Amino acid sequence: MGKYSDNPAAVSALVQQHQVHRDTYIDAEIYALEMKHLFANTWVFVGHDSQTPAKGDYITTQIGDQPVIMVRHTDNEIHVLLNRCPHKGTKIAIDRSGNTGKFFRCPYHAWSFKTNGCLLAIPLKKGYADTDFSESEASHGMLPVGAVQNHRGFVFARLAATGISFDDYFGESLSSLDNMVDRAPEGRLEVAGPPLRYMHKCNWKMLVDNQTDTCHPMVAHESSAGTAIKLFEDSDWPDDRPKPMAMEIIAPFMSPYEFFEEMGIRTWPNGHGHTGVHHSIHSDYSMAPDYLDSMTAAHGAEKAQEILGENRHNTVYFPNIMIKGPVQQLRNFIPLGPDRTLVESYVYRLVGAPDVLLQRTAMYNRLINAPTSMVGHDDLEMYERAQEGLHVDGLEWINIQRLHTEVEDYSAAQVENGTTERQMRNQMQAWAHFITVSMGGTTEEAAQ
Amino acid sequence: MTVSRDDVIDFLYAEVRMLDEGRFSEWLDLWLEEGHYWMPLDYKQADPDLVTSLLYEDHFMRRLRVERLNGERTFSQKPKSRCSHVIQRPFIDEFDAQAGRFVTNTSMHYVETRLDEQFLLALVATHELRLVDGNLRIANKRVDLLNCDAAFGNIQLLP
Numbered sequence: 001m002g003k004y005s006d007n008p009a010a011v012s013a014l015v016q017q018h019q020v021h022r023d024t025y026i027d028a029e030i031y032a033l034e035m036k037h038l039f040a041n042t043w044v045f046v047g048h049d050s051q052t053p054a055k056g057d058y059i060t061t062q063i064g065d066q067p068v069i070m071v072r073h074t075d076n077e078i079h080v081l082l083n084r085c086p087h088k089g090t091k092i093a094i095d096r097s098g099n100t101g102k103f104f105r106c107p108y109h110a111w112s113f114k115t116n117g118c119l120l121a122i123p124l125k126k127g128y129a130d131t132d133f134s135e136s137e138a139s140h141g142m143l144p145v146g147a148v149q150n151h152r153g154f155v156f157a158r159l160a161a162t163g164i165s166f167d168d169y170f171g172e173s174l175s176s177l178d179n180m181v182d183r184a185p186e187g188r189l190e191v192a193g194p195p196l197r198y199m200h201k202c203n204w205k206m207l208v209d210n211q212t213d214t215c216h217p218m219v220a221h222e223s224s225a226g227t228a229i230k231l232f233e234d235s236d237w238p239d240d241r242p243k244p245m246a247m248e249i250i251a252p253f254m255s256p257y258e259f260f261e262e263m264g265i266r267t268w269p270n271g272h273g274h275t276g277v278h279h280s281i282h283s284d285y286s287m288a289p290d291y292l293d294s295m296t297a298a299h300g301a302e303k304a305q306e307i308l309g310e311n312r313h314n315t316v317y318f319p320n321i322m323i324k325g326p327v328q329q330l331r332n333f334i335p336l337g338p339d340r341t342l343v344e345s346y347v348y349r350l351v352g353a354p355d356v357l358l359q360r361t362a363m364y365n366r367l368i369n370a371p372t373s374m375v376g377h378d379d380l381e382m383y384e385r386a387q388e389g390l391h392v393d394g395l396e397w398i399n400i401q402r403l404h405t406e407v408e409d410y411s412a413a414q415v416e417n418g419t420t421e422r423q424m425r426n427q428m429q430a431w432a433h434f435i436t437v438s439m440g441g442t443t444e445e446a447a448q
Numbered sequence: 449m450t451v452s453r454d455d456v457i458d459f460l461y462a463e464v465r466m467l468d469e470g471r472f473s474e475w476l477d478l479w480l481e482e483g484h485y486w487m488p489l490d491y492k493q494a495d496p497d498l499v500t501s502l503l504y505e506d507h508f509m510r511r512l513r514v515e516r517l518n519g520e521r522t523f524s525q526k527p528k529s530r531c532s533h534v535i536q537r538p539f540i541d542e543f544d545a546q547a548g549r550f551v552t553n554t555s556m557h558y559v560e561t562r563l564d565e566q567f568l569l570a571l572v573a574t575h576e577l578r579l580v581d582g583n584l585r586i587a588n589k590r591v592d593l594l595n596c597d598a599a600f601g602n603i604q605l606l607p
């Protein structure tokens with residue numbers, strides 16, 4: 001029993017609208033409560049179903065600190081199972097992906113399980129004949145998560161057996177995911193290779209915050225984006241030669257504050273939100289002509305224009321992923337500790353679209369999100385400095401007050417100036433709700 | 449000029465010495481413009497283009513990287529990183545003096561450090577070299593990290 005366990009009032013008190021207490025980023029007990037409650041009560045991204053295209057295909061990953069296996073069952077449905085043999089605890093699979101055939105077999109004592117988790121067989125089963133084995137939890141097989149939803153290929157799970165439904169949790173925010181998938185002439189995406197894996201010595205929420213932090217690119221990324229523009233201007237690049245693709249990607253990071261103010265931010269209930277309502281750093285990407293043709297053929301001219309006219313920048317799906325629809329990218333901020341986060345950055349192929357789009361998408365990933373990325377280096381430097389700086393006593397709050405004027409209502413969608421920190425406030429309000437909702441007692445009662 | 453096997457090997461040693469001593473602008477001059485510096489993300493990756501790599505840098509990106517390392521507001525390089533390559537004697541897999549084309553395979557241990565942090569990477573570098581106007585130049589370079597699929601923190605210099 002510490003300061004925060006079983007004390008939802010104390011946890012809620014860490015989040016005010018305009019500031020949050022540093023313990024949400026550095027305290028080990030808070031981190032443990034996030035794993036136990038926040039990541040159990042929310043819908044967390046697991047994987048894309050093209051990572052497991054055939055029956056028996058699986059990937060291993062985690063939801064919060066819970067190791068899971070996402071697997072395609074014999075009926076073609078995706079199942080998400082906790083990665084633990086019900087017998088002695090051995091992880092059933094540890095490779096990042098594979099095919100297990102019709103069943104999983106624990107390598108320790110050969111207990112086997114159907115790919116929906118049900119216990120299939122135990123060697124020398126008669127050893128349990130006169131026991132109450134059927135009463136024990138081990139007899140149920142591998143434990144499934146509370147609920148799974150496959151939304152147009154993107155698989156989410158809720159660990160808790162009961163709680164908010166998928167549709168209520170995401171609501172209108174699914175329009176960003178839908179736009180990303182609609183950009184494929186055939187209406188589906190396929191994962192393109194393994195993800196970049198980038199280790200960050202900082203809290204996972206620093207990364208989530210950064211996704212809608214529109215006041216940092218022109219400062220933190222001057223060394224890469226600013227230098228790129230300078231190099232290009234000095235290069236006497238011939239007008240008739242296409243600009244380097246890298247310039248198209250990096251240069252917009254140096255856009256002035258006004259650009260980011262005007263692009264807008266939209267927030268949705270439950271902590272979701274996105275930058276780039278009216279335009280974004282992805283708006284001016286060059287268009288492959290044959291792509292426009294195939295989109296028009298698939299959707300009709302008007303609908304195709306509507307899909308491609310939406311150029312949202314970063315969409316945060318609370319708690320811990322970000323997608324870029326126009327780039328077909330997803331970044332997963334996997335918590336490993338209060339001061340440790342693994343960032344996995346995936347890219348997807350628009351099925352039916354020309355390769356040049358995937359070429360740009362793969363380039364975007366390595367230029368911006370790789371451990372070798374000139375842009376990523378400066379972001380990580382800032383996160384790690386902040387993680388250390390937050391230990392300063394006597395100055396214990398993180399300010400998220402930009403463009404906060406009055407008491408805000410986060411229960412409906414709203415569009416604001418693109419430099420507001422409203423989305424960070426929105427996330428932390430959702431945080432306070434989903435971490436305390438299963439802690440026992442209401443926060444109101446406890447506060448009295 | 450006729451190129452000997454020793455010339456090829458000396459060139460590779462000189463290249464890593466440049467990197468270790470932070471002479472990045474000189475290193476840029478070793479390259480032929482159209483060449484790529486490739487560091488795959490996946491073990492035995494065949495495609496540099498339609499899946500993600502750690503690096504796949506053309507002339508423009510290599511210059512940008514070096515300019516940035518030298519820049520004033522490069523926050524992740526305040527203070528600067530340092531690196532060290534320990535290289536094994538290269539294999540010369542192709543030696544075509546007539547065409548002026550050489551392919552080498554070199555195992556290295558790469559150490560990078562900054563502040564109190566230091567990490568080690570084991571790698572194999574594959575160089576395609578060309579003889580141009582009497583000088584050996586890098587036409588392409590591929591760096592395969594032994595643990596390319598592991599999660600890394602910042603790798604800021606040039607393995």
Ligand SMILES: [Fe+2]
Nearest residue numbers: 216217220379
């Ligand atoms: Fe950034």
